[in-house]
Amino acid sequence: MWSMKERNLEDGKDKEMITVKAVTLEQHVEYTRQCEGKDFQITRLLGAFRSCISENGHILLKEYLSGWEELIKFMDSLGMVFGFISQETTTKINIMRGHLTGNSDEYHTLQSMVRYELDRGLVNFKELPQDQVPSGCRTLLRLHRALKWLQLFLYKLSTSTSQDNTGELCALAYEKALAHHHSWFVRQAAALAFLAMPPRRELLQVICVREEEEAQLVLSTAAKAIVRVYNLTQDVYEAYGMLELP
Numbered sequence: 001m002w003s004m005k006e007r008n009l010e011d012g013k014d015k016e017m018i019t020v021k022a023v024t025l026e027q028h029v030e031y032t033r034q035c036e037g038k039d040f041q042i043t044r045l046l047g048a049f050r051s052c053i054s055e056n057g058h059i060l061l062k063e064y065l066s067g068w069e070e071l072i073k074f075m076d077s078l079g080m081v082f083g084f085i086s087q088e089t090t091t092k093i094n095i096m097r098g099h100l101t102g103n104s105d106e107y108h109t110l111q112s113m114v115r116y117e118l119d120r121g122l123v124n125f126k127e128l129p130q131d132q133v134p135s136g137c138r139t140l141l142r143l144h145r146a147l148k149w150l151q152l153f154l155y156k157l158s159t160s161t162s163q164d165n166t167g168e169l170c171a172l173a174y175e176k177a178l179a180h181h182h183s184w185f186v187r188q189a190a191a192l193a194f195l196a197m198p199p200r201r202e203l204l205q206v207i208c209v210r211e212e213e214e215a216q217l218v219l220s221t222a223a224k225a226i227v228r229v230y231n232l233t234q235d236v237y238e239a240y241g242m243l244e245l246p
């Protein structure tokens with residue numbers, strides 16, 4: 001049933017799809033009221049990553065960072081094992097917030113940030129001196145790469161079953177999207193964290209979804225919203241030759 005509607009969207013008959021989705025997503029939002037005590041809510045994550053795209057396809061940095069802050073809440077709700085990943089994410093967000101403070105016009109969108117930092121020679125195309133604050137371009141690139149991991153993981157989770165091991169899904173997405181950007185030490189630490197991933201059913205409870213169909217809808221909708229953000233960001237980094245900033 002779900003995949004039939006999915007195909008309709010791909011065939012361009014998106015009106016019916018959006019109506020069906022809106023109703024079902026509404027039901028999910030209604031249900032999430034029962035989870036209001038929880039810090040993390042995937043609908044908030046979805047909201048942030050949807051609203052961070054402006055009408056002209058620019059990435060709004062404040063909203064983008066709010067999406068990341070939701071992800072930090074999610075990691076924190078999973079326990080201490082994920083602390084180093086959450087801490088690393090927080091460090092990157094704080095660098096970005098530091099840039100935004102007092103320069104809100106220059107750092108309003110990804111596009112304005114890139115222009116501003118390039119015009120002033122603030123982007124290091126060679127190794128960064130230890131005492132220098134990393135540029136917004138370099139810092140956001142790290143988050144951007146991790147977003148690819150998230151997109152793959154959410155997609156895998158949406159198409160998986162209760163028999164699938166979530167840690168393995170994490171590891172597969174990690175190998176594909178992120179591992180080659182990380183040192184040996186970080187890769188070992190990530191592999192250990194993946195072993196501690198809760199089973200799918202528990203994960204769905206954290207995400208606040210009840211049943212399979214709802215899980216597929218919510219996860220795949222979130223994955224699609226993130227793909228859009230990822231692709232727009234990737235285009236900018238590619239256009240300016242900044243995909244490998246050290």
Ligand SMILES: CCCCCCCCCCCCC/C=C/[C@@H](O)[C@H](COP(=O)(O)O)NC(=O)CCCCCCCCCCCCCCC
Binds near residue numbers: 174182
């Ligand atoms: C909850 C499961 C979390 C799995 C996360 C998968 C990614 C794991 C690798 C993270 C390693 C973090 C350690 C530090 C890495 C840094 O070396 C490295 C490079 O930075 P540098 O160039 O400044 O040195 N930093 C990074 O790559 C930034 C990593 C940011 C990690 C963000 C992970 C977000 C995970 C969000 C999980 C949410 C799942 C939601 C499901 C509904």
